[in-house]
Amino acid sequence: MCLGIPGRITELRDGPLRTGTVDFDGVTRTVCLACEPDAQVGDYVLVHVGFAISRIDEAEAHRTLEALRELGQLEEELGPERTDP
Amino acid sequence: MKHLTEYRDGALVRRVLDDITRESTRPAVLMEVCGGQTHSFVRSGLDRMLPETITLVHGPGCPVCVTPLEVVDRALALARRPEVIFTSFGDMLRVPGTDGDLFSVRAAGGDVRVVYSPLDAVTIAAENPDREVVFFAIGFETTAPANAMSVAEAKRQGLPNYSVLVSHACVPGAMRAILGDSHNRVQAFLAAGHVCAVMGYHEYPPIAREFEVPIVVTGFEPVDLAHGVLTAVRQLESGRAEVENAYGRVVSEVGNVEAQVLINEVFELGDRVWRGIGMIPASGLHLRDAYRDFDACARFDVGAVHSEESARCIAGEILQGRRKPTDCAAFGTECTPENPLGATMVSSEGACAAYYRYERGPVCAGRVP
Amino acid sequence: MSDTARSPDRTCPLPLPHHDRIVLGHGSGGRLTADLVDRLFKPRLENPVLREGDDAAVVPAGALAESGEVALSTDAHIVRPLFFPGGDIGRLSICGTVNDLAMVGARPAWIAAAFIIEEGFATEDLDRIVRSAAAAAREAGVTVIAGDTKVAERGAVDGLFITTTGVGLVPTGRRSARANRVEPGDAVLVSGPLGDHGIAVLAARGDLALQTTIESDTAPLNGLVEALYASGAAVHALRDPTRGGAAAALNELAGASGVCVVIEEERVPVRREVAAACEILGFDPLHVANEGRLLAFVPEADVDRTLAAFHAQPYGAAACRIGRVEATPAGRVLLETGIGGTRIVDMPSGELLPRIC
Numbered sequence: 001m002c003l004g005i006p007g008r009i010t011e012l013r014d015g016p017l018r019t020g021t022v023d024f025d026g027v028t029r030t031v032c033l034a035c036e037p038d039a040q041v042g043d044y045v046l047v048h049v050g051f052a053i054s055r056i057d058e059a060e061a062h063r064t065l066e067a068l069r070e071l072g073q074l075e076e077e078l079g080p081e082r083t084d085p
Numbered sequence: 086m087k088h089l090t091e092y093r094d095g096a097l098v099r100r101v102l103d104d105i106t107r108e109s110t111r112p113a114v115l116m117e118v119c120g121g122q123t124h125s126f127v128r129s130g131l132d133r134m135l136p137e138t139i140t141l142v143h144g145p146g147c148p149v150c151v152t153p154l155e156v157v158d159r160a161l162a163l164a165r166r167p168e169v170i171f172t173s174f175g176d177m178l179r180v181p182g183t184d185g186d187l188f189s190v191r192a193a194g195g196d197v198r199v200v201y202s203p204l205d206a207v208t209i210a211a212e213n214p215d216r217e218v219v220f221f222a223i224g225f226e227t228t229a230p231a232n233a234m235s236v237a238e239a240k241r242q243g244l245p246n247y248s249v250l251v252s253h254a255c256v257p258g259a260m261r262a263i264l265g266d267s268h269n270r271v272q273a274f275l276a277a278g279h280v281c282a283v284m285g286y287h288e289y290p291p292i293a294r295e296f297e298v299p300i301v302v303t304g305f306e307p308v309d310l311a312h313g314v315l316t317a318v319r320q321l322e323s324g325r326a327e328v329e330n331a332y333g334r335v336v337s338e339v340g341n342v343e344a345q346v347l348i349n350e351v352f353e354l355g356d357r358v359w360r361g362i363g364m365i366p367a368s369g370l371h372l373r374d375a376y377r378d379f380d381a382c383a384r385f386d387v388g389a390v391h392s393e394e395s396a397r398c399i400a401g402e403i404l405q406g407r408r409k410p411t412d413c414a415a416f417g418t419e420c421t422p423e424n425p426l427g428a429t430m431v432s433s434e435g436a437c438a439a440y441y442r443y444e445r446g447p448v449c450a451g452r453v454p
Numbered sequence: 455m456s457d458t459a460r461s462p463d464r465t466c467p468l469p470l471p472h473h474d475r476i477v478l479g480h481g482s483g484g485r486l487t488a489d490l491v492d493r494l495f496k497p498r499l500e501n502p503v504l505r506e507g508d509d510a511a512v513v514p515a516g517a518l519a520e521s522g523e524v525a526l527s528t529d530a531h532i533v534r535p536l537f538f539p540g541g542d543i544g545r546l547s548i549c550g551t552v553n554d555l556a557m558v559g560a561r562p563a564w565i566a567a568a569f570i571i572e573e574g575f576a577t578e579d580l581d582r583i584v585r586s587a588a589a590a591a592r593e594a595g596v597t598v599i600a601g602d603t604k605v606a607e608r609g610a611v612d613g614l615f616i617t618t619t620g621v622g623l624v625p626t627g628r629r630s631a632r633a634n635r636v637e638p639g640d641a642v643l644v645s646g647p648l649g650d651h652g653i654a655v656l657a658a659r660g661d662l663a664l665q666t667t668i669e670s671d672t673a674p675l676n677g678l679v680e681a682l683y684a685s686g687a688a689v690h691a692l693r694d695p696t697r698g699g700a701a702a703a704l705n706e707l708a709g710a711s712g713v714c715v716v717i718e719e720e721r722v723p724v725r726r727e728v729a730a731a732c733e734i735l736g737f738d739p740l741h742v743a744n745e746g747r748l749l750a751f752v753p754e755a756d757v758d759r760t761l762a763a764f765h766a767q768p769y770g771a772a773a774c775r776i777g778r779v780e781a782t783p784a785g786r787v788l789l790e791t792g793i794g795g796t797r798i799v800d801m802p803s804g805e806l807l808p809r810i811c
Contacts, residue, residue, distance in 0.1 A: 003811060034347070
């Protein structure tokens with residue numbers, strides 16, 4: 001259910017219905033931001049059928065990727081050869 | 086694409102797969118609830134890269150697949166009316182009713198239009214005050230805020246010519262129905278990440294406890310899916326049955342509270358029929374009385390519709406994870422995406438269509454020098 | 455699109471008597487039709503054969519006799535909108551037929567074009583379209599030697615349909631490229647990024663309210679094909695992946711040749727904007743249409759010279775290798791995915807529709 005694509009807010013339009021322009025890697029569209037009242041220009045939102053349903057938590061994204069990248073490293077490398085991001 | 090491409094990194098997928106293989110010691114049946122996840126597993130080939138201990142069964146989370154035939158027939162009847170502009174997500178146009186599909190209605194002169202967003206349907210209503218605009222409001226919790234907003238907007242703008250044909254489904258009720266079935270095989274769930282983006286996952290701990298089943302909130306890209314599988318395997322291996330979030334960049338425990346308020350403003354929870362499965366208590370959303378004026382079924386008398394399912398289709402069993410598409414005698418022969426017997430072959434995220442498109446027959450692999 | 459050179463013996467082709475709009479009389483065969491042809495079509499598409507004005511174009515048989523094979527192709531063009539970023543129906547109608555001829559290894563020579571115009575169509579738009587077709591024909595080095603104009607009642611046609619028929623000549627000694635000549639051991643190459651045309655046209659329609667800078671790739675590819683043959687590569691098969699995209703073209707060739715085509719996802723060139731539009735709409739870029747790209751099948755040993763030949767051409771600058779051909783499973787197209795999995799590449803079933811799931 002449900003394609004959800006991350007895009008970056010480039011413009012906000014306040015009005016009776018909060019909308020904004022969201023850039024998806026060079027393709028832009030007007031998106032309803034009514035359910036993301038705190039989202040600001042530069043934030044990434046997850047968009048489904050022209051509607052932002054979530055704001056991407058960049059710090060959490062970073063933490064998840066780092067944790068996954070460290071998987072199996074103990075087994076692979078007998079030394080503590082960690083690389084910093 | 087930022088926040089997408091990183092999660093298609095082949096090296097990272099293999100790293101997670103290595104851990105899954107190392108840690109998975111006993112057979113495990115996992116259900117990915119959402120059809121979008123099924124599609125992504127099969128499209129990336131990830132399902133075939135999992136160790137043999139793990140069996141994936143595909144869940145009922147495809148709104149197209151579970152829309153009852155009777156509702157599709159109602160949509161066809163509405164779309165045939167000369168005063169109606171019938172608007173729909175592209176997914177529903179090919180779904181066969183008892184007598185044709187929306188494409189054939191269009192070919193016969195019906196005004197059927199594909200929209201990307203429900204709010205685009207509201208715009209069409211505003212631009213065509215002398216026509217009736219009906220929107221086919223299907224979906225799970227993910228789509229509910231947008232569909233609810235379209236109704237709220239039509240009300241705010243005072244558009245008397247906008248209405249919706251609602252077929253909304255909710256996941257937790259279906260998960261309970263699957264787990265409570267005596268034929269249930271599912272040992273762990275990969276919960277639908279985008280449903281949880283809206284609803285959060287605070288509804289799941291009682292389910293995990295009651296049925297002793299791990300529930301892992303999971304995203305849609307290969308890395309996300311592998312992460313979800315690994316998290317579920319670790320729980321199964323250590324005998325835990327908890328709710329964990331493997332899609333933290335998008336999903337929080339409480340979900341999107343504004344979206345939940347919007348859904349509750351327009352819709353109320355109720356029983357609903359799932360195509361191929363039957364009635365599931367508290368598993369659908371229906372328009373509240375305050376918005377009854379926007380109910381297309383109340384506005385137009387489409388008469389009695391006579392709906393008849395194919396007797397050869399086993400979609401119900403597939404949607405509940407009891408059987409696989411390839412277990413069906415009609416799969417790929419009598420039933421294809423061009424001539425589907427049931428909805429799981431129609432929707433691009435339906436399990437049968439995903440198997441047909443990406444996995445039928447042998448696949449070879451070698452490398453280009 | 456550049457302006458058409460005007461023939462010195464003719465006066466300014468515009469304004470037409472009657473008007474800034476096409477009326478039914480422009481298709482009646484009478485004086486209005488003659489005016490339209492003489493003042494709008496002929497000056498734009500100027501050449502000696504067309505100027506003769508006979509019921510049929512007459513060309514010397516010598517060119518045919520000197521060729522190994524003759525190729526004939528016809529193609530009906532409908533597109534909405536008629537003007538889109540990177541092209542219009544005029545350019546499309548010439549390139550479509552030129553490319554069909556080039557894909558068998560023929561040199562496109564002559565084109566016949568039939569215009570079916572909706573009553574009320576803006577004459578200025580028709581003029582732009584004919585100029586654009588003429589420019590594309592000049593670019594491709596083909597002459598439009600025959601034509602027809604009909605006007606259909608308002609509502610009977612969506613603006614303008616153009617059908618073009620072309621004749622091409624396969625030079626003596628050249629082995630034509632054919633759908634059934636793909637062999638195991640061939641490499642699969644593509645002349646540039648995929649999906650530009652389909653996404654550009656879809657965005658231009660405006661229904662989906664997507665803004666992008668993507669332009670259609672509509673272009674004549676016969677220059678690319680000539681360069682390929684000149685490189686000495688053994689050309690087994692060529693195909694322009696139009697409707698149905700690369701997936702349909704590859705499936706057709708795999709089926710016709712009884713081979714397995716294996717594509718590597720990571721090598722398939724797709725512009726980031728096209729990839730993004732596909733993500734938003736739930737499309738597979740391999741299913742999206744192209745109008746200025748070709749797929750080439752050559753033996754492994756000829757890959758380098760093929761790429762060198764392509765890279766020297768304006769429409770082949772981004773050419774690359776995307777896969778290989780194996781013997782089995784025959785008739786299949788497989789994709790090695792970015793994460794190392796394998797799946798089938800299927801034909802798209804019907805119209806591409808944006809999906810929510």
